Amino acid sequence: xxxxxxxxxxxxxxxxxxxxxxxxxxxxxxxxxxxxxxxxxxxxxxxxxxxxxxxxxxxxxxxxxxxxxxxxxxxxxxxxxxxxxxxxxxxxxxxxxxxxxxxxxxxxxxxxxxxxxxxxxxxxxxxxxxxxxxxxxxxxxxxxxxxxxxxxxxxxxxxxxxxxxxxxxxxxxxxxxxxxxxxxxxxxxxxxxxxxxxxxxxxxxxxxxxxxxxxxxxxxxxxxxxxx
Amino acid sequence: xxxxxxxxxxxxxxxxxxxxxxxxxxxxxxxxxxxxxxxxxxxxxxxxxxxxxxxxxxxxxxxxxxxxxxxxxxxxxxxxxxxxxxxxxxxxxxxxxxxxxxxxxxxxxxxxxxxxxxxxxxxxxxxxxxxxxxxxxxxxxxxxxxxxxxxxxxxxxxxxxxxxxxxxxxxxxxxxxxxxxxxxxxxxxxxxxxxxxxxxxxxxxxxxxxxxxxxxxxxxxxxxxxxx
Numbered sequence: 001x002x003x004x005x006x007x008x009x010x011x012x013x014x015x016x017x018x019x020x021x022x023x024x025x026x027x028x029x030x031x032x033x034x035x036x037x038x039x040x041x042x043x044x045x046x047x048x049x050x051x052x053x054x055x056x057x058x059x060x061x062x063x064x065x066x067x068x069x070x071x072x073x074x075x076x077x078x079x080x081x082x083x084x085x086x087x088x089x090x091x092x093x094x095x096x097x098x099x100x101x102x103x104x105x106x107x108x109x110x111x112x113x114x115x116x117x118x119x120x121x122x123x124x125x126x127x128x129x130x131x132x133x134x135x136x137x138x139x140x141x142x143x144x145x146x147x148x149x150x151x152x153x154x155x156x157x158x159x160x161x162x163x164x165x166x167x168x169x170x171x172x173x174x175x176x177x178x179x180x181x182x183x184x185x186x187x188x189x190x191x192x193x194x195x196x197x198x199x200x201x202x203x204x205x206x207x208x209x210x211x212x213x214x215x216x217x218x219x220x221x222x223x224x225x226x227x228x
Numbered sequence: 229x230x231x232x233x234x235x236x237x238x239x240x241x242x243x244x245x246x247x248x249x250x251x252x253x254x255x256x257x258x259x260x261x262x263x264x265x266x267x268x269x270x271x272x273x274x275x276x277x278x279x280x281x282x283x284x285x286x287x288x289x290x291x292x293x294x295x296x297x298x299x300x301x302x303x304x305x306x307x308x309x310x311x312x313x314x315x316x317x318x319x320x321x322x323x324x325x326x327x328x329x330x331x332x333x334x335x336x337x338x339x340x341x342x343x344x345x346x347x348x349x350x351x352x353x354x355x356x357x358x359x360x361x362x363x364x365x366x367x368x369x370x371x372x373x374x375x376x377x378x379x380x381x382x383x384x385x386x387x388x389x390x391x392x393x394x395x396x397x398x399x400x401x402x403x404x405x406x407x408x409x410x411x412x413x414x415x416x417x418x419x420x421x422x423x424x425x426x427x428x429x430x431x432x433x434x435x436x437x438x439x440x441x442x443x444x445x446x447x448x449x450x451x452x453x454x455x456x
Contacts, residue, residue, distance in 0.1 A: 045326075046377070047326075047329075047330055047334055049334075058318060058319045058322070059319060061319075061322045061326075062322075062326045063325070063326055063329045065293075065325050065326075065328070065329045066322040066323075066325040066326045066329065067322075069297070069321070069322070069325055070318055070321075070322045073318050073321070074318050090286060090298055090301050090302050091286045091287060091289075093297070093298075093301070094286070094289045094290075094294040094295075094297070094298045095294075097291070097293050097294040097297055098273075098275075098289075098290045098291055098293075098294045100293070101275075101291045101293045101294065102275055105333070106275055106277075149274070
């Protein structure tokens with residue numbers, strides 16, 4: 001069985017945990033604290049980033065980008081409930097990748113880095129201290145713009161990347177779920193985004209994420225609630 | 229013919245200009261200034277990022293990630309001098325993607341964003357002002373670590389991603405070339421990285437980049453010199 005090194009409140013790790021489960025691939029999930037720069041971890045991934053997949057057959061696959069594309073290339077879409085991380089033709093897959101980039105880069109830089117990294121990694125990491133209130137205000141403002149964009153996509157398509165569930169939905173939901181754990185998402189003002197997220201949240205692949213607990217951070221009251 | 233919206237000192241744009249040329253695909257390159265948030269540009273790519281490829285056959289492909297994978301999926305590797313952005317089997321491609329992520333994310337965040345974005349985009353962009361000297365010092369320190377890593381890869385492999393030229397080389401060279409334009413690369417201390425870059429720089433695909441000029445920024449004396 002493959003091993004996945006991950007951290008519970010790392011959105012990149014979460015996107016791959018969801019993708020592996022949707023692909024029907026069982027892995028042993030092992031928590032890694034990237035800020036500790038553990039020697040054995042850096043040997044697996046010199047970038048020091050999560051997630052890292054250690055496969056029996058193909059060795060180490062490092063990072064959400066490489067792992068997601070590896071899954072797309074190696075899974076047999078007929079044998080795993082029909083899920084493919086990049087479904088459709090070249091044009092449809094390009095749209096999925098545009099949105100994966102949107103969430104794993106733009107959303108991360110404009111929201112997750114301010115609201116999750118500031119709160120969680122700053123607390124545990126080498127430069128521990130209080131969250132930067134100005135950064136958190138920027139993160140909250142930016143989140144509203146992104147929730148409106150997700151709602152726009154969800155209202156005009158079956159799933160945010162197109163007609164089929166894709167890695168774009170999983171990447172988006174992964175980031176939002178870390179924010180939701182911390183109670184940072186104003187769902188009540190963004191009904192379309194909320195309805196889309198409720199669909200994701202009720203999938204079996206989401207269950208392990210809803211059971212995550214990080215010492216020092218109590219999840220928001222509705223984090224694990226499917227009827228939030 | 230397809231159109232590529234790009235900016236001369238944008239490393240993401242440069243990586244795709246190189247990849248298109250290596251794939252033997254001719255495009256009309258049109259300069260876009262992303263900080264102007266031009267309406268027609270945002271309609272093509274709501275993220276407001278470069279590059280954007282407008283194809284005749286497949287519409288708009290937005291962002292270096294989507295374009296590079298699109299090229300990999302649609303080119304016929306036998307008809308374009310044998311170049312493929314992600315060559316080899318699933319394991320080899322995963323290694324190429326790990327390194328693309330290294331340069332387009334880690335290197336960008338740790339070096340290019342400090343040394344190019346601070347100098348160039350800060351000058352033209354909405355928050356114009358002088359470069360942040362502390363950020364620039366961090367960029368210079370980080371660059372040395374990355375040059376050593378490139379040298380290590382170049383000494384142990386034919387190309388930095390493996391046995392064949394790949395998009396990993398192009399992404400790395402794209403970032404370094406923007407720094408080199410500004411005279412920021414201490415080549416003399418990193419011979420292995422320099423030798424690898426000299427190989428890239430002498431390829432026909434690199435020629436258009438060496439002719440780039442940005443008003444207000446004179447390229448370093450050896451920028452276009454193949455014997456630097």
